[in-house]
Structure formats: C-alpha cells, structure tokens
Amino acid sequence: MGPLGDLASGFGVALTPENLLWALIGVFLGTAVGVLPGIGPALTVALLLPVTYDLEPISAFIMFAGIYYGGMYGGSTTSILLNTPGESASIVTAIEGNLMAKRGRGAAALATAAIGSFVAGTLGTLALTLVAPVMVKLALRFGAAEYFALIVLAFTTITALLGGSLVRGLISLLVGLTIGLVGVDTLTGQSRFTFGVPQLLDGIDVVTVAVGLFAVGETLWVASRLRHGAEETIPVRGSVWMTREEWKRSWKPWLRGTALGFPIGSLPAGGAEIPTFLSYSIERRLSNHPEEFGKGAIEGVAGPEAANNASAAGVLVPLLTLGLPTSATAAILLVAFQRYGLNPGSQLFQRDPELVWGLIASLYIGNVMLLVLNLPLAGLWVRLLAIPRPMLYAGILVFAGLGTYSQKGSTVDLVILYVLGALGFLMRRFDIPVAPAVIAVILGPVAEEHFRRALQLSQGNYMTFVTRPISGSILLLAALGLIVPIVLRAVQTRRTPPASSA
Amino acid sequence: MRSLRLLGALIAMALLAVPVFARSAAPVMAAAPLAQAGECPTDYPTETLEIMAPAAPGGGWDTTAREIQQVLQNEVIDQNVEVFNVAGAGGTVGLAQLVSDNAGDEQTMMMMGLVMVGAIATNQSPVTLEQVTPIARLTTEYEVIVVPANSEYQTLDDLMEDFKANPGAVTWGGGSAGGTDHILVGLMAQAVGVDPTAINYVPFSGGGEALAAILGGQVSAGVSGYGEFQDQIEAGELRALAISAGQDVAAGATPGAGAASPTTGSATPVAALPPVPTLQEQGVDVELANWRGLVAPPEISDEVRQCMIAMIDQMHQTQAWQDVLARYGWQDFFLAGDEFGEYLSEERDRVIPILQELGLAE
C-alpha cells in the first residue's frame, strides 16, 4: 500500500466520533494554552499525560496532536493583539502583527495568521505523508557547522530590524547577546554571569525575555506617557475580514513560509524560530510595500505564521521516522509513546501503522477544526482591544505574571521579568528598538553552541564551515544577502538623478 | 459595561476549554489501603502526599514521579498524591527548596538520582544530599555505547584502540557536560589509562540532537541511556558496543533483572537487561548506573521515615510498579533506608573526583 492508501485507512481510524471528539478537545485546549505566554503545548501535554492514562493510545495521540497544532495557532493571537508572544515561535509575528492591530487591522492580522497556519499545516502534513523518508536522510547530513551557517543566515534578518539608527540597533543586539550569555555554558558546563543565583544557571527563558521587553516594557512606557482623557479604545478600521488586497498580499508569503518552515522544522536542531526569522526577512525583501514594514505589513505576519506551523509538521518527520525528538513538545510526545509501550522510530510505521496513519490523518482533521474555530474567533478576539486601556494593560500584566511564574513556580523569574520590563521601558525611552535584543537572545546562544561544537568536531579546523558543502553554500547565501542589497542601493543612487529624490 | 460583558464572555469561553473529558477519564480511586507493613505503627500519610520532581515536566524525574503517584494512589494509600515541579540547575534548585522550605514536612518527598549528585558538585550547590533523609532507591537505566551501523568500529576494542592512540580524534556525543554520559566517558578514560582532560566529549542539549549526530556520523561514538537508543539499536541503525552494567547484575539477571515476575505480555517484556556485553566483560573496568530514588526533607521523625520506607517498599512490590518498570525499560534497583544512604555517599565519593578531574567541579 502506498502512502495514500495508508492515509485513507488512517482517516478510517481518526474519523470515529470518539476520536473526533478528542481531536476537538485537543485543538481547543491547544489554542487556549497557546494564547497564554509561558504555558505552551509541551507543558500542557506533559501535564495531561497522567490523566490520559486510561485512554486508547490513538485517542491520546490524536488529542496531543490537536494540542500541538492548536498551540501553534493560539501563540499568534496574543502576539498580534497584546504584543505578548505566547511562544518563542510567534515572537516575529508580534513585530508586524501588533502594529497592524494598532492600525485597526487586528482582525485581518489574525485571519491571515489563521489561514496561513491552515495552509502551512495542511501542506506540511501532506509533505509529512509523502516525503518523510527523504527529508530524514537530508536532515541527518546537518551537523554543527551547517546549523551555525543557518543561524548566520537567520542573523542577517536582524539587519532589517535594526531600525533607523545603526548604533541604537547594535546596542539592542549586544544587550540581547549579553542576556543570552547568562547560564551554564553547554559545552564546558561552566556557569557564566549567574552571580551565584542558582535559578540563573539554566539561563533566562526566551519567552520571559520577550514578555518582559515587549509586554511589561510597553505597559510601563505607555503608562509614563498615557494620553489622559476619555477611556479610548482602538477602533477596528475597515472590514473585519481580510480585504481582497490583503488576500493578494498574503498567499505568496504563506507558501514561501511553508517552504521554509517544513524542511527546517524537520532538522534535528532546526526548531520553529529560525524559519520565522528567515521568512520575515525574505518577505521584507520581496514585498511590493517595503515601506509598510515597521508599520504593520501583512506579509510580515502571513509568512512567519505559515513558517512556524509548517515547522510543527516538520518536527514530526524525525519523531515518527527515527524516534528523534527535536523540540520540547516532540520530546514529551516521545515520553508519551514510551508510556504506551511504543518505541517510535523506523519500526513504528511497520509495527503500528494504524497509530501512525491515524495520527497523521488526525493532523489534517485538526487543521480544519482549527481553521473553523479560529476564523470566527478572530472577530471576537479583536474585541479584546475594545477593553478600556487601563483594564487591558492590567490584564496584560496579570497574564505576564502568570506565564512567567507558572513556568517554574519561582518568584526569581518574576524579578527577572520586572528587570527586563524596566529595561524595555528604558529602551523605548531612548528610541532603541527592542526586537534585535529578543532575536539575539534566541539566536546568540545557539550560534555560539554550534560554532564551538563544529570546531570541536573538526578538531579545531576553522575551514570546516566553508569546506562542508551545505554549510559553505548557506554561508555564501548569507553573504550575498548582506552584500547584494548594498550594491543594488549604490547602483540605484548613482542612476537616479539627484533632482528626483528631492 | 459592554466591555464587562465581553470579559465575561471570554471567561466563559475559557472555562469551556477546561478538559472536563480528560479529567473524567482519570483512573478511579480504586484503592482500599492494603495492610501496612509492620514497621509503620501509625496511619501514613494523613493528608495529601506531595512529590517534588526537581525538573521540568516530561523529563526522567518527572515521569518517574508521576508513575509513582499513579501506583501509590491507585494501589497503596488512600490519600491523594500530587506531583509538583521545581525545575532548575540539575535539580539543585529543588533540593535547596526541599531543605529550606520543607524541613520537617512529613508529607513531602523529592525525586532525585545520580544526575543530582553530579549537579551538586558542578553547580557548587550550597545544599547537599547529606542534609536530606534518604528513603529509597528505585530504578536504574544502564548506559550504552553505540556507533553508527556503518562505522569502522566493530567492537569496543576497536574503539578503545583508537581512543588510547589519539584521544582527541575520537569524538563522543552525549548529554550535558558533567552529566551521566560525560561521567561514564571520564571513568572509561581513567580505566584504560587515558588522561580524562584529553577526551573530546561533545555535549548536546537533548537526547534527540545527540542521536541525530550519531546517526548522521557527525561523532565517532555515542553515549546515552539504553532506552534512548533502544529502537535504533533494534532496527540495526546503531551498533551497541557495550553497556555500563556491573558484571554481577549482568550475570544474575538476564531475563528478569530481579523483577518479581514477567508481566502479562501486553507491551515489551519485563525490563530485561539488553543483550549487549558489559564494559567489564570487555576489559574496561567501569560500571555506572543511572539510578533514581526518593528522599525526604531534613528533620523527619524516625517513625515517619519508617512509614515512608514501608509505603515505598509496598509500592515496589505491586504488580503495577513492575509493569511501569517494564513499560519504560527501567531496571529494578530497589534499596531502602540506611543502605540507600550509604550508597549515596559511595556514589558521591566516586563521581565527584572524576568531575574534578574533568575540570567540572572544584
């Protein structure tokens, strides 16, 4: 039986009323926890594991898959509306998405995120169905040098986010790198910049950084300059739904985001963050409306959202074919497999075809459910912004506190959150962009780790980065990405007569 | 007031999301308390028993704690059992909390294991395991040394030959620096006369990344718990060269490893020792068990301590616990009370010197 025949029998498993119900519960829960900062799908699945003990494995996995995909959908909602990313993968969404919401296009941003997630999730699942074995072979060729090259490529996106003043952008970047240095050095086990605080040994969580700099920092900044007067609300301008123009500007980013997210997500150390950065930078370069970036460009929401959902499908490739968990949620799913006495891996497809194909079929179903659930919700969610400012910001602070505290149940994390909030306030006061710092916190530590690991593997030979074909090609691409726009701009200014620029 | 109504609607929606169904599917509390073992004169526990997993949900300690929770409340005691997580710094954040906040708390226990012994040394934790009350050691997993199927190394001897000749050229992929995998490579180096500081150990974050690096041939050899590589070994994608079990364990217990009886054949058979020769059998005199156990806070009365031990002993004897061991491929490694306390200090004396030699502890 080919994959399509297997898939058909998988639908037979997933389409029972009982399993549909579990899928529905899963997507609902996933959306709910994805919305909240700090509480993500990984934590939810881990906490639900014990209570699903008496379920049939297939039902439990269908629910977990729903939570997983639902979390990816839900993560974008608070990013767009409240500038409070629920997961690290939706941090990029916050950049343009929140600006769109402030322009009154919040519903359109939510819609493009939901539809983009649907397109990417479905295409990603289709790719999982058809090309999983091929992807895995390619993924295993990625070593530390290749990852380092990929991160360098993602870092080039920061140049697009540095803002108007280069020096201020660089300050933000370096502050982010400094925050990223805190904790135990992965490669030597030595603690760095922990100042004797044991809670700092594991480093500062990226979501805490994002919530602190974005949400708490912005709340303090708004408070310091609040326009007093009537309780104003952000009006929804124009249609609640996406306009024809917005559709036209969204569909290509959806597809490009999918094309980036799925393969990178299927890499063992790929993750969901890197494709969102790459997608953002590509959309910014290809957009017909580059001037709108930084003011709420819909491409900057559509692309990254598609990328993070496609990467969620990609993560399942190594998990189901090799038993390789490549994200926190995948690691928990692996524990779940073990709990049911199943060993995922190359034998799972043969040993438990019903489970695997039922799971994959439920991913298609879950995607449809999520779209049906999220599109009407977009109109409803956006009315959150109709809450008077003081209550809205008060609510943001409550959820920021909840998300940060509940991760480890430690007030030390709250102190870190406040310090970061104060930092975010100062950065706004001095016109320093916040996004480069957050991206540096995500990419800095992994860049260092892969860089040094690659050198350890090559026994100190720096040429490993350029002589390995995949790594060398990606680095070349990154170099071109930096140089070509500069050259183009130089050529353009030379050709343009000075009169027309005035 | 419109906004208030909206807020109300939102809250109602959120409430709907409560996993009512998942909860109702939770196992019914079937358990009438079994007759308590002789050593415990009183009724214990008298209120909800709390088990701290000093790690994030989903990890080894968390999984073990949640399985203990299920078996205890379904089969052994008639109180509720709650698991809570205090993650951070290899469990030393949780340990510090147990010693400072929970001292004398008779309804709390903490999951711990070999990794914590190492983490206390590497993180220079001010609080140590000497301050807690040992209850029982429960499980262990043995480490396995693997190479990719297409590797030139057919046997452990092949690998050790290159390792001895040029330690830096043999790259070992495994878990975090100073963790069990790293300790094992350090002990092996010592055993075959290689300077531990010369080994080229490449730590990966998370089992998946290390496994990918091994399958992709990025490193010469990999080290991890047997369970993490089991499927790939059985599928022939990895070649297992040795496991870290001691000779006595390996000799005595091939089919059942001390388990009470084989389980009714639902899942994999009882945690049998993997069919791989031990390091000691192949002339490398090292054994290392990645064990897990339970400790209680300081200042616990002897009586309550006896009750805790009796309760865990009783849990250990249930069929449900043996099923748990089988399901996860854990070895039964039960040792209770003072003997466990002695074992703790022996492990400390063995692990800390090698960490010091690796430059990871002072």
Add this chain to the structure above:
Amino acid sequence: MEQTPLPSTPEQVSHHSPPPLRDRLAELALAGAVVILGIIVIWETRGIRVTPAYSKVGPRVIPYLVGTGLIVVGLWLAVEVLEGRTATGAGDAEDADPTLPTDWRCVGGLAVALLVYLVLIERAGFVIASALLFFGSAFAMGSRRIIRDAAAGILLAIAVYEIFTRGLGLRLPAGVLTGLL
C-alpha cells in the same frame, strides 16, 4: 483618529534643531551605561573557569567579544550625541504620547502594583495577588471605576486559577485561600 500616526523616522529626528541639553545629557548617560555594561561583562568573564577539557574555543571567547562590542557601541553613541545627533521622539505606541513628560506617578503606581504581586503571590496566594495586581495597575493608569475594576480583577484571577490548577493540574499557590478554592 482617522489619520495614521506617522512614526518618527530617524531622518526627521536628526534634522531637528539642536536638542535640549537635558536630553543630550540623558543620552550621554545611556552611552556611559552601555560602556559600563561592557566593562562588567569583560570583568566577569575573567572569572569564568576554563576547563582543561578539549576545546578550541573556550567559554570565555564569546563573552569577551560581546563585552568589547558593548564598549565600542557605547563610545560610538557618545560620539553621535556629541555631534548633535540624538533621538527624541521615541516609541510609536498609539496609546503613548511621546511629547509628554514622563508621568512618574503613573509608572510608580504600576511598579508598586508589580512589587505587591511579587511579595504576595506565595504568601497570600495567586488569586489575591493577581486580583490586586489587576486592580492596582488599572488604578495607577487612571481608571476610577473602582467596583468594575475590582470585580473584573477578582473574576479573572479566579477563572485563571481554576482553569490551570483543575484543568491542567498546574500548581499555583493557593495561599490564604487554601481549602476555599
């Protein structure tokens, strides 16, 4: 509300007439802070233990680079400020009016609400701390509809607590309300 607010572009900013002395001093203080942060990073890096283990690039290399980078950009900023290029109109948040002076009473009120939350979350419990945080920060931001804010805060706190502790089995401190919730 119809016109889209134009975020200040750097060109506009730098073409302003010389900024007031107070702003320039604040900017210089920022530059100084960045340099000092760089010095702290380098100073702390000297204390990171370098293990004898096999590694070409040790745990100190990247921190040294970051620390040096901080000093360089700090000095760079100082030069820009001395040349008269400062940024004034910061932030493009629609709710904030960048021309207003900092309202320290409002910020201070929020800070107090946040600190109360930090102190109370484990002592009085999550519900009380969250409800107070909600009410306190709404009050600090100028809302005077006391009953509505208090009711919303309490409802939100209880709803969140119930969903997470009951629905997910997450542990949030019950505090003084133990047994009641």
